[in-house]
Amino acid sequence: MVEQLRDAAAEGRIDLDELDARLEQAWKSKTYAELAVLTADLPGVSSAGEELPPLVLKGGMHGASRGPGRWEVPGRVIAHGGLAGVKVDFTRVDCRLTEVAVEAYGEAAGVTIVIPEGWAADTSGMDPGIGGLKDKTTPTGFREPR
Structure with a gap:
């Protein structure tokens, strides 16, 4: 998930502030469902x-x-x-x-x-x-x- 978020930032789909916020939430997540919402709005993350x-x-x-x-x-x-x-x-x-x-x-x-x-x-x-x-x-x- 962290790699997908970093790729999204590198490709300009999210800015660095948004990347930091999502990475922080990823590390706090305890379930797959909590992780899934972090990339749900990013096109192309999961095909x-x-x-x-x-x-x-x-x-x-x-x-x-x-x-x-x-x-x-x-x-x-x-x-x-x-x-x-x-x-x-x-x-x-x-x-x-x-x-x-x-x-x-x-x-x-x-x-x-x-x-x-x-x-x-x-x-x-x-x-x-x-x-x-x-x-x-x-x-x-x-x-x-x-």
Whole structure:
């Protein structure tokens, strides 16, 4: 990540002050997701989402979200709802992939996934658990819990 940031500065995509701030944040980061945001707005840093580490979001006690806004989508997203829930909004993302795998664990509060017009979601392999599954992308997408 440090090398990618230095390359971005050398190519003039960020100035030296921005480089210093991002390098400081890179050294403080504890997860791949925290590192990924440091280059998400830099074109050409990662040419394929498969190379990005998975995005892991944990709702915990305060909730978590990604988007809306511009961010580069990795090939895999893992969301744990926890007690306060998780929301993943793909409506304004930079996605170069034809498919993104999303693992959603609703837990106590659930996971909300928002996709833009023209995208499709295959929820056939999902276990609705005790809370059920609402798929608003197709007319027959809602399944009651068993």
